Amino acid sequence: MNPCDSRAEYESRMHRVLAYIDQHLDKPLDLATLAEVAHFSSFHFHRLFAAWMGETLGDYLRRRRIEVAAIKLLAQPRVKILHIALSVGFGSAEAFSRAFRIRFGCSPSAWREQQTSQRHAKSNFGQINSKQSQALPTPLAEHSISSNIHQEMIMQVILVDRKPATVAYLRHLGSYGASVARFWQESYVPWAAMNKLGADHARYGIAHDNPDVTDAAQCRYDAGAEVPPDFVLTGGALKQTIPGGKYAVLRFKGTAAHIGEAWASLLRDWLPSSGLQLDARPCFEYYPQGAAFDEETGYFECELCLPVTSL
Missing domain, CATH: 3.20.80.10 (Regulatory factor, effector binding domain)
Known part of the structure; x- marks a missing residue:
C-alpha cells in the first residue's frame, strides 16, 4: 500500500470511529469497542487516537457529550436536564452539571436560560429588520434572508x-x-x-x-x-x-x-x-x-x- 492509500485508510477508520461515537453517546464507549470499530489493536488505539485528534479519547468523549447536550438544551427547552444528561451518557445530573460547568463556565440551567434570552432577542431583532428589508431593492432584499427567516420558518419547513x-x-x-x-x-x-x-x-x-x-x-x-x-x-x-x-x-x-x-x-x-x-x-x-x-x-x-x- 502506497503512503497516500495508507493515510486515507487511517483517516477512513478514524472518521468511522467519530461517527460511531456520535451515534452511541447514550451508551458506554470503552476503548476495546472503539478500537474494534477502527480495526486497530486496543493496545495502540488510545495513542493513535490522541495523535490523530490532538486530544485523548477520554477528553474527546467528554467534549462531544457536553456539546451534544448543549445543543439539546437549546433545541428541547422543555426536556428535563436529567433526561438530556442520560441521553448523552452521563449517569446523573450532578456529574453532568460538573462537566458542563467546566466546559461552559455555568450550570446547564443557567446556560439554557441565557440562550433562551438570546433567542428571543434575535427573534425580536429579526421582526424589526424584516420591516426595514421590505423597502430594499433587489438583489439586496433577496440576500437579507436572515432578517425575516424567523417569520417564514413555520411555513417553509x-x-x-x-x-x-x-x-x-x-x-x-x-x-x-x-x-x-x-x-x-x-x-x-x-x-x-x-x-x-x-x-x-x-x-x-x-x-x-x-x-x-x-x-x-x-x-x-x-x-x-x-x-x-x-x-x-x-x-x-x-x-x-x-x-x-x-x-x-x-x-x-x-x-x-x-x-x-x-x-x-x-x-x-x-x-x-x-x-x-x-x-x-x-x-x-x-x-x-x-x-x-x-x-x-x-x-x-x-x-x-x-x-x-x-x-
Missing part, C-alpha cells in the same frame, strides 16, 4: 422521509461560513471535475458540529457528491452513508454569510415548537441536481436537512 445515500466526500476541519465556501471552490470542485461528478450528481454538505458550542478549529464539515456504493475513491476522498429516515427540511436561498443563521433559526425557533427532537444522525445541506449557484455573487440554493424523531 416540511417533513421528508429520505432514503440512505452513499456519499464520496472531502473533509474540511475548521470554522464554517466563508472558509467552507472556499473549501467547496478550491478543494471540492477540482476533485469533482477530476472524477466526473458534475451537476448531474446531487451534492451534500455535512456539518458534524455546531459552531455555537464547538470551537471553530474543531468543527468538521464534509463536502461530497452522491455516488454508487461501488464508486472508486481517488484524490484523498472517503465514503460514508447518509442514513435514511425522517428529516425536517428548510429550503434555503442565500449566501454563505446567511446559512449559519438559517441553521440556528431552524434549531432555535422551529424545533422547540415542533413536537420533535434531534436524533444521532448528522445534519446536512442537500444540493439537488441543477441547484442554483451564482459564482459571481456566491448566491446558492439548497435544502437544510435536520434529522428528527418523536419527542
Whole structure:
C-alpha cells in the first residue's frame, strides 16, 4: 500500500470511529469497542487516537457529550436536564452539571436560560429588520434572508422521509461560513471535475458540529457528491452513508454569510415548537441536481436537512 492509500485508510477508520461515537453517546464507549470499530489493536488505539485528534479519547468523549447536550438544551427547552444528561451518557445530573460547568463556565440551567434570552432577542431583532428589508431593492432584499427567516420558518419547513445515500466526500476541519465556501471552490470542485461528478450528481454538505458550542478549529464539515456504493475513491476522498429516515427540511436561498443563521433559526425557533427532537444522525445541506449557484455573487440554493424523531 502506497503512503497516500495508507493515510486515507487511517483517516477512513478514524472518521468511522467519530461517527460511531456520535451515534452511541447514550451508551458506554470503552476503548476495546472503539478500537474494534477502527480495526486497530486496543493496545495502540488510545495513542493513535490522541495523535490523530490532538486530544485523548477520554477528553474527546467528554467534549462531544457536553456539546451534544448543549445543543439539546437549546433545541428541547422543555426536556428535563436529567433526561438530556442520560441521553448523552452521563449517569446523573450532578456529574453532568460538573462537566458542563467546566466546559461552559455555568450550570446547564443557567446556560439554557441565557440562550433562551438570546433567542428571543434575535427573534425580536429579526421582526424589526424584516420591516426595514421590505423597502430594499433587489438583489439586496433577496440576500437579507436572515432578517425575516424567523417569520417564514413555520411555513417553509416540511417533513421528508429520505432514503440512505452513499456519499464520496472531502473533509474540511475548521470554522464554517466563508472558509467552507472556499473549501467547496478550491478543494471540492477540482476533485469533482477530476472524477466526473458534475451537476448531474446531487451534492451534500455535512456539518458534524455546531459552531455555537464547538470551537471553530474543531468543527468538521464534509463536502461530497452522491455516488454508487461501488464508486472508486481517488484524490484523498472517503465514503460514508447518509442514513435514511425522517428529516425536517428548510429550503434555503442565500449566501454563505446567511446559512449559519438559517441553521440556528431552524434549531432555535422551529424545533422547540415542533413536537420533535434531534436524533444521532448528522445534519446536512442537500444540493439537488441543477441547484442554483451564482459564482459571481456566491448566491446558492439548497435544502437544510435536520434529522428528527418523536419527542
